[in-house]
Amino acid sequence: MTPITEVEGRRLTLSNLEKVLHPATGTTKGEVLHYYAVIADALLTHLRDRPLSFLRYPDGPDGQLFFTKNPPPGTPSWVEVAEVPRSSRESGEQVVVQDLASLMWAANLVVEFHTPQWRVDRPAWADRMVFDLDPGAPATVVECCEVALWLRERLAADGLDAYAKTSGSKGLHLLVPLEPTPSQEVSAYAKGLAVEAEAELGDLVVHRMARALRPGKVFVDHSQNAAAKTTATPYTLRARREPTVSAPVTWEEVEGCEAAGDLVFRLGDMAGRLDRYGDLLGPLADPAAAGTLP
Template sequence: MTPITEVEGRRITLSNLEKVLYPATGFTKGEALHYYATAAGVMLPHLRDRPVSFLRYPDGPGGEVFFTKNVPPRTPEWVTTTEVPRTEGPARMVLVQDLPTLMWAANLVAEFHTHQWVARAPGLADRLVLDLDPGAPATVVECCEVALWLRERLAEDGIEACPKTSGAKGLHLLAALRPDHSSRQAADYARRLAVEAERAMPRLVVHRMTRSLRPGKVFVDWSQNAERKTTAAPYTLRARQQPWVSAPVTWEEVARCEAPARLAFTAADLPARLGTYGDLLAPLLDPRNAGTLP
């Protein structure tokens, strides 16, 4: 029988709780739901008011993996949705505004991806993101070296960066912006930073996506600031071999990273980290910390 649970007055149908999503560790769908319930207090503020795309992997990372951007079929009527502009015409996307919606969405088995703008102001960037993606044999260790340089460069422009793991191979740098700039302006600024980083560290950094340029270097992906692009949200589980999480980290951890395992966190690691640090990305939520693009 499919269990039905009640969350803050909303009835949610859960399914296949014993299904193993991550065979390498035996991590089940029920454990994934428990993780999101545990992380909800810090995750929800970073999702709220942001249209969410879902990278679904209902049979685990080894099964079919596909993006769902529009409101999924059979979405409960109490889930908040919003209209978003697209080149082919307006569409509707989900807003994860509360715990019941988070748990309903978690039951879909999905990564959570968000834009760098909120629903009431599409295309006005209130976040800046730099996705540091290492090309083998480079790893997150090299990403950390690049991140430290970018942190100082952003600070010169009065912009405070916060790091988190991608939950895959690399590192994300996030910064709060006053929503006075278009997504195009944010992307142009991020591209200029990526070019500067390549000039400063030509043996380590590449700003172009061309695959042949990337082995052994860190690709500074500036393009995720574009209006249509999304980035893995803070605290989301990833569709990888293990239940890795896109986890906020301290700058001290970035500076001390000497091996990839030092910055690889799974769902099991997060409760202790939250107990120690709380939400390391809380500065992004304080309008007083929002920077202005030069």
């Protein structure tokens, strides 16, 4: 029998709760849904008012994975859907997760949550900037942390505050709260810093995507600041064999990272981290913390 539950007055049908989604740990869909219910307040802070893209993995990371921006078939009428630009010539509808019921509906589809750097009321005006630090083997997140510390200091020199989270995969994301700024301007500034990082840390950093350039270095990916691009949302689970999370981290943890496993967090870690630290990325949603590009 398919369980039906009520969340904030909305009836939800939850399916296949015993299905194993993360085979390395035997983590079931029911455990995934419980995780999202527990950390909902923090996650919703970073989902609200942003058009949502889904990476779906309904049979786990070893099954079919597909990325979609369109509202899935059967999206309930009470889930907010917004018309947003997809390019200079076309637009499309996307889900906007605004509340716990919508979050649990989306989580039941088994998704990674991905969002752009702008909100639906101001398309292509970024209120945050992102750097995706992606290590090329044999480099690991340890080298990403070294680059992150350099970027933090460089951003501070321009009056900007940076906050860190794991990608939930191999790397690290840096996020910077901004006064709403045209995405083109944010992209240009971020690219400039990536180029500068390569000039300063040439043995460690590459700013171009070409894979031939990346072994042993950290690719400072600035491209996710483009209006059409998205980044894994803070606290989302990733489609991996272990239930790893894109987890906010302290700068002390970044400074102290000595091995790749030091910054790996799984769904079972996050409630305790929220109890201890609160939402480390809370300033991203605080207009008072927003900086201005030089």
